[in-house]
Amino acid sequence: MTSTGQGGAMARRGRRRGAAVSRENILDAARRLFAEHGFEGTSLRQVARAAGVDPAMIHHFFKGKDELFALSVELPADPEEVLRGVADTDPGQRAELLVRTVLHLWESPAQASLVAFLRGTLGSRAKTALLREMVGRTIISRIMAGVPGQPAEVALRGDLVASQMVGLMMVRYVVRLEPLASAGQDEVVRLAAPNVQRYLTGDLFEQGRR
Amino acid sequence: MTSTGQGGAMARRGRRRGAAVSRENILDAARRLFAEHGFEGTSLRQVARAAGVDPAMIHHFFKGKDELFALSVELPADPEEVLRGVADTDPGQRAELLVRTVLHLWESPAQASLVAFLRGTLGSRAKTALLREMVGRTIISRIMAGVPGQPAEVALRGDLVASQMVGLMMVRYVVRLEPLASAGQDEVVRLAAPNVQRYLTGDLFEQGRR
Numbered sequence: 001m002t003s004t005g006q007g008g009a010m011a012r013r014g015r016r017r018g019a020a021v022s023r024e025n026i027l028d029a030a031r032r033l034f035a036e037h038g039f040e041g042t043s044l045r046q047v048a049r050a051a052g053v054d055p056a057m058i059h060h061f062f063k064g065k066d067e068l069f070a071l072s073v074e075l076p077a078d079p080e081e082v083l084r085g086v087a088d089t090d091p092g093q094r095a096e097l098l099v100r101t102v103l104h105l106w107e108s109p110a111q112a113s114l115v116a117f118l119r120g121t122l123g124s125r126a127k128t129a130l131l132r133e134m135v136g137r138t139i140i141s142r143i144m145a146g147v148p149g150q151p152a153e154v155a156l157r158g159d160l161v162a163s164q165m166v167g168l169m170m171v172r173y174v175v176r177l178e179p180l181a182s183a184g185q186d187e188v189v190r191l192a193a194p195n196v197q198r199y200l201t202g203d204l205f206e207q208g209r210r
Numbered sequence: 211m212t213s214t215g216q217g218g219a220m221a222r223r224g225r226r227r228g229a230a231v232s233r234e235n236i237l238d239a240a241r242r243l244f245a246e247h248g249f250e251g252t253s254l255r256q257v258a259r260a261a262g263v264d265p266a267m268i269h270h271f272f273k274g275k276d277e278l279f280a281l282s283v284e285l286p287a288d289p290e291e292v293l294r295g296v297a298d299t300d301p302g303q304r305a306e307l308l309v310r311t312v313l314h315l316w317e318s319p320a321q322a323s324l325v326a327f328l329r330g331t332l333g334s335r336a337k338t339a340l341l342r343e344m345v346g347r348t349i350i351s352r353i354m355a356g357v358p359g360q361p362a363e364v365a366l367r368g369d370l371v372a373s374q375m376v377g378l379m380m381v382r383y384v385v386r387l388e389p390l391a392s393a394g395q396d397e398v399v400r401l402a403a404p405n406v407q408r409y410l411t412g413d414l415f416e417q418g419r420r
Contacts, residue, residue, distance in 0.1 A: 122384065123333025132385050140387075152389065159381055159390030160401060166385075167377020171369055174332065175342050175376075177350075179362065180369030191370060191414055195405040204401055 023061045025051040030072040035126035039069055039133045070138075073130050076113035077105060079138045087145040095197035098143060099189045102165055106173050107185065115174055135162060144200075153205050160199040168192060233271045235261040240282040245336035249279055249343045280348075283340050286323035287315060289348045297355040305407035308353060309399045312375055316383050317395065325384055345372060354410075363415050370409040378402060 029050035033042040044065055048055040062068040082105055086098050106114060121127040140158040147154050171177045172188070180188070198204070239260035243252040254275055258265040272278040292315055296308050316324060331337040350368040357364050381387045382398070390398070408414070 119333055119335075122380075123329055125329075128385055132387060135385065136387060156389050156393065156401070159387045162387060163377035163381040163390065163402070164374055164405070165377070166380050167373035167375070170332075170376050170380065171373040175338055175345065177342060177346060177369045177372060179366050180373065183366065191366070191409075192373070195374070195408060198405060199401075 022051070022053050022057055026053060026058055026061060026068070027072055030068050031130065032126070034069060034072055034133060035129040038129075039065075039137060044068070069134070073134045074117070075134065076117050077110055079134075079142060083139065083142040087142045091147045092201050093197075094143075095195075095200055096189055096193040098161075098165070099168075099193045099196055100185065102169070103185045103188060106169060111173065114169075118169070118174055147200060149205075157199050157201075157204065161196055164192065164196050164199065232261070232263050232267055236263060236268055236271060236278070237282055240278050241340065242336070244279060244282055244343060245339040248339075249275075249347060254278070279343070283344045284327070285344065286327050287320055289344075289352060293349065293352040297352045301357045302411050303407075304353075305405075305410055306399055306403040308371075308375070309378075309403045309406055310395065312379070313395050313398060316379060321383065324379075328379070328384055357410060359415075367409050367411075367414065371406055374402065374406050374409065 026047060030042070030047045033047055033050060042065075044058050045055055047068070048058055051058075058068065062071070082101060086094060086101055089097050121131045140162055143161055144154055144158040147157060149157070168188070172181050172183075183191075236257060240252070240257045243257055243260060252275075254268050255265055257278070258268055261268075268278065272281070292311060296304060296311055299307050331341045350372055353371055354364055354368040357367065359367070378398070382391050382393075393401075
């Protein structure tokens with residue numbers, strides 16, 4: 001009896017270990033395929049095949065492709081939650097809240113993991129490809145929600161906003177250039193928000209249209 | 211005779227190897243100390259001690275602390291040469307040339323090594339500290355040459371310019387967000403230069419002074 005009981009416990013532990021291994025295999029395969037082919041170019045069926053599991057196994061562990069993608073990027077904060085208030089603000093006055101929200105997040109206890117995430121991501125070509133997918137799909141789409149204009153122009157505006165926000169994070173929190181790294185939040189918002197607002201809704205394309 | 215000759219050749223090879231080893235030891239020690247204590251906080255005497263060589267050995271291999279620093283950063287382009295024209299331009303109209311110069315450099319054959327440099331640098335805490343020293347000492351000082359204003363304000367302007375330029379390089383060349391990554395040089399200059407010009411010489415501090 002004792003030995004059977006132990007055997008049962010071992011089998012359960014084995015199953016749990018097996019499940020954990022399958023989940024990690026799926027995430028590894030997803031990271032690889034998303035990095036290589038992007039979100040749209042990767043199917044759950046391909047991920048299952050690459051992970052050596054049945055497609056049903058993916059649905060057992062993950063709600064769907066969106067969650068699998070989000071988890072494969074290992075982002076230290078949830079963009080949807082962080083940017084909710086930003087997306088709800090009038091686009092014509094959105095920059096100040098956007099800059100303030102990003103500074104607030106980076107000056108929270110999440111800072112260390114955000115810096116580590118950026119360092120780790122930018123140091124690797126495959127992870128950078130994942131970041132590109134994630135920034136485009138999740139972050140920029142929320143920041144640009146409701147911004148008027150032709151889709152191609154709004155997309156370019158979004159990338160320009162990203163360029164200023166990424167640069168601000170890099171210089172203030174990763175490279176830590178002084179005096180910007182030690183400037184107060186209010187001052188940074190006052191200095192940077194007008195530039196971000198120009199990218200969001202300023203007159204960028206009017207001359208080109210004439 | 212023959213064996214003596216061989217012995218002499220071996221000794222010469224040994225000296226050459228020894229010299230190469232000393233030079234690398236000095237560069238390694240310099241990288242470590244510059245990253246930890248910065249350019250100003252590091253003396254050639256400390257580098258010599260950390261490298262286990264006589265201080266005279268440093269002057270044998272390097273023109274001085276500036277060259278030792280530049281070589282320890284392993285920058286793939288010479289900022290002085292690249293930015294010479296920028297520093298000579300009227301600060302009130304400098305942004306367009308600055309953005310164009312940076313895009314031009316990054317779209318030259320140097321792009322691969324610049325991306326590799328940024329990836330390698332940002333992936334490492336010590337290398338990031340070196341980058342901070344180098345950007346502050348060499349690059350921003352040239353970009354801001356002759357910009358009028360109180361020194362503390364000009365320094366902050368310089369960091370803001372850096373934030374936009376770093377972000378542009380990251381988004382266009384490293385992360386490669388579309389459509390910005392494929393936009394034409396002229397269009398990127400037209401879109402980004404006014405923002406950079408505001409940081410360079412725009413009205414940033416007037417309200418704060420009242």
